[in-house]
Amino acid sequence: MPNLTEPSSSISFASSSYLSNGSSAYHVPGGTAPSPSPPPAAPEGGTNLEVLSLSKLSSNLERLLLDTEFDCTDAEIAVEGAPVGIHRCILAARSRFFRDLFSREGSGGNRQEGKPRYVMNELVPGGRIGREAFMVFLSYLYTGKLRAAPQDVSICVDRFCAHDACRPAIGFAVELLYASSVFQIAELVSLLQRRLLNFVDKAMVEDVIPILQVASHSKLNQLLSHCVQRVARSDLDDIALEKELPQEVAEEIRLLRRESQPKESTATVDPMLEKRIKRIHRALDSDDVELVKLLLSESGVTLDDAYALHYAAAYSDSKVVAELLDLGSANVNLKNDRGYTPLHLAAMRREPAVIVSLLTKGASALETTADGQNAVRICRRLTRAKDYFTRTEQGQESNKNKICIDILEREIMRNPLAAEDSATSPLLADDLHMKLLYLENRVAFARLFFPAEAKLAMEIAHANTTSEFTGIAKSRSSSNLRDVDLNETPVVQNKRLRSRVDALSKTVELGRRYFPHCSQVLDKFLEDDLPDVFYLQKGTPDEQKVKKLRFCELKEDVRKAFSKDKAGSLLSGLSSSSSSSSPKSEEKHHTFARN
Numbered sequence: 001m002p003n004l005t006e007p008s009s010s011i012s013f014a015s016s017s018y019l020s021n022g023s024s025a026y027h028v029p030g031g032t033a034p035s036p037s038p039p040p041a042a043p044e045g046g047t048n049l050e051v052l053s054l055s056k057l058s059s060n061l062e063r064l065l066l067d068t069e070f071d072c073t074d075a076e077i078a079v080e081g082a083p084v085g086i087h088r089c090i091l092a093a094r095s096r097f098f099r100d101l102f103s104r105e106g107s108g109g110n111r112q113e114g115k116p117r118y119v120m121n122e123l124v125p126g127g128r129i130g131r132e133a134f135m136v137f138l139s140y141l142y143t144g145k146l147r148a149a150p151q152d153v154s155i156c157v158d159r160f161c162a163h164d165a166c167r168p169a170i171g172f173a174v175e176l177l178y179a180s181s182v183f184q185i186a187e188l189v190s191l192l193q194r195r196l197l198n199f200v201d202k203a204m205v206e207d208v209i210p211i212l213q214v215a216s217h218s219k220l221n222q223l224l225s226h227c228v229q230r231v232a233r234s235d236l237d238d239i240a241l242e243k244e245l246p247q248e249v250a251e252e253i254r255l256l257r258r259e260s261q262p263k264e265s266t267a268t269v270d271p272m273l274e275k276r277i278k279r280i281h282r283a284l285d286s287d288d289v290e291l292v293k294l295l296l297s298e299s300g301v302t303l304d305d306a307y308a309l310h311y312a313a314a315y316s317d318s319k320v321v322a323e324l325l326d327l328g329s330a331n332v333n334l335k336n337d338r339g340y341t342p343l344h345l346a347a348m349r350r351e352p353a354v355i356v357s358l359l360t361k362g363a364s365a366l367e368t369t370a371d372g373q374n375a376v377r378i379c380r381r382l383t384r385a386k387d388y389f390t391r392t393e394q395g396q397e398s399n400k401n402k403i404c405i406d407i408l409e410r411e412i413m414r415n416p417l418a419a420e421d422s423a424t425s426p427l428l429a430d431d432l433h434m435k436l437l438y439l440e441n442r443v444a445f446a447r448l449f450f451p452a453e454a455k456l457a458m459e460i461a462h463a464n465t466t467s468e469f470t471g472i473a474k475s476r477s478s479s480n481l482r483d484v485d486l487n488e489t490p491v492v493q494n495k496r497l498r499s500r501v502d503a504l505s506k507t508v509e510l511g512r513r514y515f516p517h518c519s520q521v522l523d524k525f526l527e528d529d530l531p532d533v534f535y536l537q538k539g540t541p542d543e544q545k546v547k548k549l550r551f552c553e554l555k556e557d558v559r560k561a562f563s564k565d566k567a568g569s570l571l572s573g574l575s576s577s578s579s580s581s582s583p584k585s586e587e588k589h590h591t592f593a594r595n
Helices: 049-066 088-094 096-103 131-143 167-182 186-202 205-218 221-233 238-244 247-260 271-285 289-299 308-315 318-326 342-349 352-360 375-382 385-389 400-413 432-449 451-460 472-477 490-514 516-529 531-537 541-571 576-580 583-594
Strands: 075-079 082-086 110-112 115-119
Touching (some): 088 096, 205 221, 238 247, 238 308, 308 318, 308 342, 318 352, 318 451, 352 400, 352 490, 400 451, 432 451, 432 516, 490 516
Parallel strands (some): 075 115
């Protein structure tokens, strides 16, 4: 990719090449702080004292930014939730924005341990500036030298990409431009504008959108005009223009397209059909699938005619996509005028719930776009190396981009003819209570260890929308498996429990299909830490039969005792929820599970 560190006398204290060896002294926060770069040797003859002095000054100021042992910062800026120490005198000297901010009466920010604290999102409300981009920007303010972009935030994870115009490369430059523009560093704005001008002609048109947005926000007319021309020549549809661009820019692009088309080649569009399709899209915007069904029946327009599934995959809530798929009247592999299927658009959006909904309804992960990209490659080109390769600890949410890639790659590798026995537990299949207990335990631990993956699987399986199952934590602590409704008949109770089993089984099945590594961890954990759950299936068939009979006897005794206790507590006016939420009650629940 083009190097953001092109030597320029306008952006460097020293004329010597700062990155001649291709290395960067900047590392992503969390690693070891880099040592300040040594000043370059004096030119031959040692006569250029000014260059040497400026280089030494740059290195000394850099030490202030990098030295973690001696912190003499006097303020902090919170970036992505983490504080970055700054020296107000340096920032005020280098930037009019910071000088005005710090000199404003009472503008000390929120004080944290005596230091004023500022929040990046409040300083730059119009655009996102990540921690890595801000650290590179700060380094320039301190040293006068622009460091190379850290690779893990400026390259994608597509192994076939040259990284000269992929989304992470563009995204990092855009973040730097936002910072330079808002904080009023004119020479850096000029340099970054030239870099982004080079990106515009190389990048896919979807990746030009963020460049156009920052150009519009920063009033960079040359860059904005170049982006407008690029988009006008492309096949980007009017819906994308309306959804993703400022209104005046979208109108300018439409005008350019009309002017550039010969009159005889202008396609005739049925205004009535276009109006009906827009109504369907507006209904999707309001999450009203019932209105969509009504409009379809009244207008005679089909979901495929309106590319409604494409629209929903790109812009609607995941629940709306699922409801639309449940209508069963849309072709999940239909390509729009640009050659994209709904799955391609969902991959661009990087929303796991939408991707899984489409795959479960038959969307093909092997379908390619006109330029030969499938959904997983689209997703890889949009994902930063940092987001994909950073390890997450158990209990932490996985990055959504990584989840999307893993789901799509697993789908490609999956043998559709191999029927997995994943919906059934290793317990006796005819014992409803034991199966439900196993599934409750498994899904609860999944939510604890892999919250993002578990939430996604439960959402697709509708496990958290049934009245019987509103959340594992609640059901485990306050809705013990043996809760008894005295007015509930055995048939109704059995139906309720089977409904819970079906929802949880679907959750486990989706987990095994799309998150096999997480499922393997859960398998091992349940085998190692819950050995008594598997007690009934050990031994010879005769021994298993005796164990099961004894288990049924104990289960019936406990059920009767529990029913009496439940009735007694209701008569005495005690709250069942307060008793079942105590540690003792939970301990009894697990003790019963082992008997």
